[in-house]
Amino acid sequence: MIVVAGLTFAVAVLVIILTLLVRRQLREKYAVLWLTIGLILLILSIFPELLVGLTHLLGVQLPSNLIFALSIVLLVGVCLHLSWELSRAEDEIRRLAEETAILRADVDELQAERGTTPPPDDDLAVGEDQARG
Structure with missing residues (x-):
């Protein structure tokens, strides 16, 4: 009975992983x-x-103690890896936001030199409308 439950769980895990992939x-x-x-x-x-x-x-x-110990080690490893990935993503987002701000300032400066006004930013306009209403 326990072997069947373990086998069913292992196959379910593999099917879920392959489906997500x-x-x-x-x-x-x-x-x-x-x-x-x-x-x-x-x-x-x-x-x-x-x-x-x-x-x-x-x-x-006991074998169950080994499974729990290995599970804890695995979970700590996954948490550390995801924290590392999140830190890298945050650094990339910050860098891209800074580049976007610099590019936006350059565009505004060029438009000011030409005497044209920048078109309204749709995201800002929607945010302002929501703030008013």
Whole structure:
């Protein structure tokens, strides 16, 4: 019964990962990690004695303790990686915002030299209308 539940869970994880990958909702670099985890789950579901052997090899008392410890290590690793990716994305967003501000200032300066007024910014106009009403 437990083997069937573990096997069902592993197959469900793999199907979800592949579905997200095909729909392009999960990037390939993350899919490799999750597919590896899914395959490990599948192997351990089919051959639970591997987990017991690994438990004895590492000196852990119970296989469930090993699973929890490995899960915690995995989750900490994923959190650190996502924090690193978020930091990189924030730096890129800040850099792009600065470049956009410089380019907008250059455009405004060129329009001022020509004596033309810049067209109204649709985003700002919508925001002002919402603020008034």
